[in-house]
Amino acid sequence: MTAIRPLVAGNWKMNGLSGSLSELAALRKRVDAAPVPQADAMMCPPATLLTGARDVLEGSSILLGAQDCHSLPSGAHTGDISAEMLADAGATAVIVGHSERRIDHGETDALVHAKALAAYRAGLTAIICVGETEAQYRDGKTLDVLRSQLEGSVPEGARAVNTVVAYEPVWAIGTGLTPTPPEVAQVHGLIRSVLGQRLGDSEAGATRILYGGSVKPANAAELLFVPDVNGALVGGASLKADDFYEILAVYAGLPG
Numbered sequence: 001m002t003a004i005r006p007l008v009a010g011n012w013k014m015n016g017l018s019g020s021l022s023e024l025a026a027l028r029k030r031v032d033a034a035p036v037p038q039a040d041a042m043m044c045p046p047a048t049l050l051t052g053a054r055d056v057l058e059g060s061s062i063l064l065g066a067q068d069c070h071s072l073p074s075g076a077h078t079g080d081i082s083a084e085m086l087a088d089a090g091a092t093a094v095i096v097g098h099s100e101r102r103i104d105h106g107e108t109d110a111l112v113h114a115k116a117l118a119a120y121r122a123g124l125t126a127i128i129c130v131g132e133t134e135a136q137y138r139d140g141k142t143l144d145v146l147r148s149q150l151e152g153s154v155p156e157g158a159r160a161v162n163t164v165v166a167y168e169p170v171w172a173i174g175t176g177l178t179p180t181p182p183e184v185a186q187v188h189g190l191i192r193s194v195l196g197q198r199l200g201d202s203e204a205g206a207t208r209i210l211y212g213g214s215v216k217p218a219n220a221a222e223l224l225f226v227p228d229v230n231g232a233l234v235g236g237a238s239l240k241a242d243d244f245y246e247i248l249a250v251y252a253g254l255p256g
């Protein structure tokens with residue numbers, strides 16, 4: 001099996017006005033000056049900034065992603081944005097099933113599954129998020145919850161080339177808390193084994209599984225070199241160019 005190329009993806013969530021594109025430009029400058037060829041970098045700004053971000057990133061190695069999509073390509077769905085629209089605005093990937101969508105908008109596994117299919121239809125990579133709540137973690141239900149979310153959310157036609165899975169414990173998001181490296185290793189191992197059952201070992205063995213939840217420059221090396229961790233989905237720290245770059249740069253020591 002060839003080594004999986006890591007991905008460090010930033011998720012600005014509902015943050016950023018047009019002036020924030022200067023932070024993206026600063027990130028681009030750092031990556032241009034000192035590229036990290038061992039890993040892919042991606043930024044997912046809010047939809048309002050996609051075309052501006054596309055312009056800032058033109059000719060850069062930093063990929064552009066979006067944060068959510070509707071499952072249908074077009075129609076009478078006021079306020080929604082289709083995967084095709086995201087692709088048209090320059091995105092090459094879209095996050096689906098983030099816990100903030102699952103919790104704030106009642107998104108079910110079935111809807112996340114439909115959104116992942118929409119991403120494929122539009123030629124986008126689907127970054128499918130899963131993660132347990134604090135109560136589920138405390139009750140020792142993490143592995144059962146994740147198995148069920150993966151079975152419900154990841155389409156059987158998913159392929160390593162168009163799918164990334166992000167493990168984000170809800171209790172670790174924006175809290176400064178993280179699971180221990182052995183816990184992360186156990187969960188990521190389970191995710192890969194469930195993907196193996198759904199997609200076959202070859203696809204599962206090539207699929208990137210990101211860790212997300214309070215990843216910062218200070219803990220990135222400890223979390224990102226855990227077995228079966230193939231990168232990070234970064235929230236708060238992605239808002240600062242220097243912090244995001246330092247997380248990406250943990251891979252700089254690896255053979256390219």
Ligand SMILES: O=C[C@H](O)COP(=O)(O)O
Nearest residue numbers: 011173174213214235236
């Ligand atoms: O999508 C990103 C995650 O929800 C992690 O957010 P955080 O890095 O602010 O904890």
